[in-house]
Amino acid sequence: MTIQFNDETFRDDYTFRNSQWAIDRFPFPFHEDSYMYSVNMEQHQGGPAGSIFEKRFDVDEHYVSEMRDRALVLAEDPLRCQSLPHMTLAGWDLLELIMVSKSEDYPDLFELHRDGDRWHWINRPLGIDQKFTFMDEATLPYGPMEYITRQTQGDFAVLDQRDENLWMDAGIVTTQADWSLDFDIGMNFFEWHAPVPLAAEMGIFKRALKFLMNIQQGAPARRLNWTMTVNPRLDTSPENYHKWGPQKMTLTPENIGRKQHLRVELQTFFRLPRSNGLVFPIRCYLIALEDLVTVPKWGRRLHRVIRDLPEELAEYKGFTANRAMIVDYLSKFDDGLPTSDGIWPDKDTEPPLQV
Amino acid sequence: MSAGTNKIDVTVTDIVPLNDLVTRFKFERSDGELLPTFSGGAHTVVEMKDGEVSRLNPYSLMSDPNDRTAYTISVRRDEEGRGGSLFMHRNVKVGDRMTISYPVNLFALDLRAKKHLMIAGGIGITPFLSQIRQLDYANGHFELHYACRNRALGSYVDYLTSAHPNDVHIYFDEMKQAIDLENLLDGQPLGTHIYVCGPAGMINWVRDTAEKLGWPREAVHFEEFLAPQSGKPFQVELAASNKTIEVGEHQSLLEAIEAAGVDAPYLCRGGACGQCETNVVDYDGEILHRDHWLEDDEKQSGKKIMPCVSRFEGKILVLDR
Ligand code: HEM
Ligand code: FES
Secondary structure, three states: OOOOOOOOOOOOOOOOOOOHHHHHOOOOOOOOOOOOOOOOOEEOOOOOOOOOOOOOOOOOOOHHHHHHHHHHHHHHOHHHEEEOHHHHHHHHHHHHHHHHHHHHHOOOOEEEEEEOOEEEEEEOOOOEEEEEEOOOHHHOOOOHHHHHHOOOOOEEEEEEEEOOEEEEEEEEOOOOEOOOHHHHOOOEHHHHOOOOOOOOOOOHHHHHHHHHHOOOOOOOEEEEEEEEEEOOOOOEOOOOHHHHHHHHHHOOOOOHHHHEEEEEEEEEEEEOOOOOOEEEEEEEEEEEHHHHOOOHHHHHHHHHHHHHOOHHHHHHHOOOOOHHHHHHHHHOOOOOOOOOOOOOOOOOOOOOOOO | OOHHHOEEEEEEEEEEEOOOOEEEEEEEEOOOOOOOOOOOOOEEEEEEEEOOEEEEEEEEOOOOOOOOOOEEEEEEOOOOOOOHHHHHHHHOOOOOEEEEEOOEOOOOOOOOOOEEEEEEEHHHHHHHHHHHHHHHHHOOOEEEEEEEOOOOOOOOHHHHHHHOOOOEEEEEHHHOOOOOHHHHHHOOOOOEEEEEEOOHHHHHHHHHHHHHOOOOHHHEEEEOOOOOOOOOOEEEEEOOOOEEEEEOOOOOHHHHHHHOOOOOOOOOOOOOOOOOOEEEEEEEEEEEOOOOOOOHHHHHHOOEEOOOOOEEEEEEEEEOO
16 A cells, blocks of 8 residues: 555654554554563564565654654754664664665655665655765765664664674664663673563573574564553653653643553564664554554553553553552453453454453 | 575586685576675575585675675585585585575674784685675774695695785695784784684684783684584484484484475574574483583583584483474
8 A cells, every 4th residue: 555654753742653554553562361471582584464574664644744853853862873883884784775666666656776885865755865885984974883773663772793792883763662872882792681570580681692693694583572661652751751650740630541642552573684783673653542442452461561560660661650550450351251362453363341 | 593594596507626625616696687796704505406405605795795696605626524515615516506605704804993803724714705805995904824735735726916916915734834923913003903714723722822812702702613413323312302313324313304305494404593592302322512612510400402513322312493
């Protein structure tokens, strides 16, 4: 299908909305009625047609507006995009990966023409037509990583692999769940994960790192992570906490369905060929609770997950203060019926809400 | 998940004997498409179908990482080995179709280094050839010290010395030329990284000397592929798949597991990457650990084995596979 791009905002008046298409393909992250951290990784080699897993870099109706929001964040705070000097080659790797993937996966939106080192990139939704020399930074308006990620939804951490660890030596981070690139830059896998509760004791990070270091070219992997955000704000950064933190206090039983969003990250992992680095795109999807509960299975399950979530996780994810109100709201969409396995909506087979 | 899942069908398009021991092979994709780019120091695992037996051996890619039309590898003939290199030398002909893995890099350059000091012994020269090409593009600063038996067996000596006359230093063992390692390491500028690839003795010598001189561990990189060694046949029980298998004299434990139709993970098949690590459920006998991966205490514990290179002698070995 051709995508109709929304004209919407992720700040101030928050005009962000999901169409029925976007609701139906939302990446619901819970495959069962409870949640705990795990090494939940699988191959990223496509998925059901139309799902957000199908393409290497999913493009949806929010694309153009998300890119506008990213430009606003970068204009206010250039440190959201950083690349240590040895990471330029990885930046070219990333530019190539995205341009090749998008032009193959969305030929009506993106075109890439290559004649040796002379490349021609056309991005129709953003109205960009760029001729440049591959591996020659002087021929692009930004460094290669910044250039291409200003045109790609989601945050990007670009990792150097050395000394049996991964190092966050480059990235662009404007749609994050309360962490800071400027703080994490130069850290290794265990250092930047230090604030996460329970997972280290469970041995999750040790196993996850081993898996990541062995990810091979042509064999990307993925996982989902989630949190809760009040208002559809992409930039929930520590730097701007004063702008969004207080908004958590504005929830009421009347507005919660509209204001409270489930925030899901599709995290993917690709080996970068020339630099032997690893790129970690973190793509954020938002959905208002009132839209989510239109899928009966999701309404039932989210209620059970949030109700039974270990307190440490709710605390870390930052919704302890509103948890009771959220559970109360969701309880109206849980009739106690069993739910089917897996994350899919199963609208045709799951019964409607029994009242 | 085994890394072998990502494979490429290639055709052998050139075979060049370089000297008595080493032959160079060139692979192009059979479907006429381009091969993946790679990073200097990467290897590919080449599958050989030798009658009933199938062998998978890792070889460093030595071609230009930016040249996507072909990969080249150099294979040193090993008369004592289990036959992989002999198969390449004797049976493989131009025009043959073969299967290779996507490139995997366990010996990457540290791109932060101000200078790359490379030390090669014998056939250990091959990963440096692609690393040097990669550095050529980036104007990277390197210095290569390459020890080999004599001029006739010094593969690529002429090419290297003519392409990089100031940065390449050759040592012929038969002329009693040897690397003056302590002085070499002592005189390096701050920010230098050391890379060594060659026989085990050379790797240990460089690592030990560097450690003695106070080099940080993360500035010393090494790659040694161990070829799996032949040994007495033995029997293994695979508990998870409920099978009992025989490991032949010239077969590795990993190859025997694969031959039984059990999917087992691997990347390097040379005891270096850790991917094939397997839990030992029970054993009565001696595990012959030959890998570089397990720590000494793990080897002594008898709870882990790396089936790509390690073997077993004794009554019972039960693996969680
Ligand atoms: C190289 C890729 C990865 C990067 C760059 C990355 C980065 C991060 C960052 C920056 C955070 C936030 C930490 C904070 O509070 O400051 C985080 C959280 C977390 N990460 Fe990762 N991560 C990666 C891979 C993984 C993998 C493979 C797993 C596990 C299976 C994992 C599990 C987690 C968990 C469980 C959290 C807490 C999330 C929550 O409860 O909302 N990460 N990660
Ligand atoms: S496959 Fe790499 S250690 Fe066994």
